[in-house]
Amino acid sequence: MDLKKPLWPLFEFVTQLYLISPHGGLEDLIQELPDDLKLLDIIYKQPSMLIRPIASVFDNLALIKKGRDITLPDIRDEDGKELPLFDAMISLTKQRVLEYELEAINSALCGPCSCVLCCTGPDLSARQEFFEIPLLDEEISLFSRFPIVDSMKSRAKTAYSEPELEIDGAPFYKRPSAIYHWATGYSLILVRGAACPHLNASGSCNIYSSRPVACRKPQIFPFVIERLSGRHQDAAERYLRRDALLAIWDCPYVKEFKAEIITYARLCNLTCIFKENKA
Numbered sequence: 001m002d003l004k005k006p007l008w009p010l011f012e013f014v015t016q017l018y019l020i021s022p023h024g025g026l027e028d029l030i031q032e033l034p035d036d037l038k039l040l041d042i043i044y045k046q047p048s049m050l051i052r053p054i055a056s057v058f059d060n061l062a063l064i065k066k067g068r069d070i071t072l073p074d075i076r077d078e079d080g081k082e083l084p085l086f087d088a089m090i091s092l093t094k095q096r097v098l099e100y101e102l103e104a105i106n107s108a109l110c111g112p113c114s115c116v117l118c119c120t121g122p123d124l125s126a127r128q129e130f131f132e133i134p135l136l137d138e139e140i141s142l143f144s145r146f147p148i149v150d151s152m153k154s155r156a157k158t159a160y161s162e163p164e165l166e167i168d169g170a171p172f173y174k175r176p177s178a179i180y181h182w183a184t185g186y187s188l189i190l191v192r193g194a195a196c197p198h199l200n201a202s203g204s205c206n207i208y209s210s211r212p213v214a215c216r217k218p219q220i221f222p223f224v225i226e227r228l229s230g231r232h233q234d235a236a237e238r239y240l241r242r243d244a245l246l247a248i249w250d251c252p253y254v255k256e257f258k259a260e261i262i263t264y265a266r267l268c269n270l271t272c273i274f275k276e277n278k279a
């Protein structure tokens, strides 16, 4: 995986080719791709090998081509209009391809950095009041030493709602670190000066192989679509199309690879946004 060679132009090309090709199945088309494929000045070597590990992202496309019905989550544009089915399918596919690719890039870049920024709350002198680690329902048990705040009020807000959630007359982040149940799901809130209990003295994670999904995410976040709700199994998924790439400026490798990240966003036709998280 390489920020200078994003996968999306390749997947977009294959999508268009598949729609006009006589092939019924995608695998036939993938097998016929040349060993070297040049798109947007990028040479993809062995493109079939790049596609196969996540070829399942094309499942909906294959169903559309066969004239079958597909069911997608609710994805809207910034005016609140529901996207046409094909556009929604493309946005969802693009989000999945970028998540897959950026997660792998993140793992490769983060390890050598000896950095624990993603495992700690903000510094005592920072303007940022807290650091949020979103948790899936099944990941809550990894953090059983923390209290869970779950009330009608918390479930009506997110960690970034304004006005913020108050508990006993004070903002929630003035209390010790805890797990909160928000409108968008659960998250661990690490307050200023706090650290994840799984961070060990040598700066690595004690539960690395079973760490939460959020801890595996890149500091270069694909926001082709942004999830608005539905992290719980029982809640409907709703998304907003953003067509953006968000890179967290606090991260040392985001600074180091700034130019490559801008190029990556351009090649994927996304707006590139750099944001400080723990200023």
Ligand code: SF4
Binding pocket: 118, 119, 120, 133, 196, 197, 198, 199, 200, 204, 205, 206, 207, 208, 211, 212, 215
């Ligand atoms: S679970 Fe591991 S990777 Fe995640 S915040 Fe804690 S120490 Fe860091």
Ligand code: SF4
Binding pocket: 109, 110, 111, 113, 115, 116, 117, 118, 119, 218, 219, 250, 251, 252, 253
């Ligand atoms: S800020 Fe970047 S380098 Fe530091 S722990 Fe997070 S992902 Fe890794």
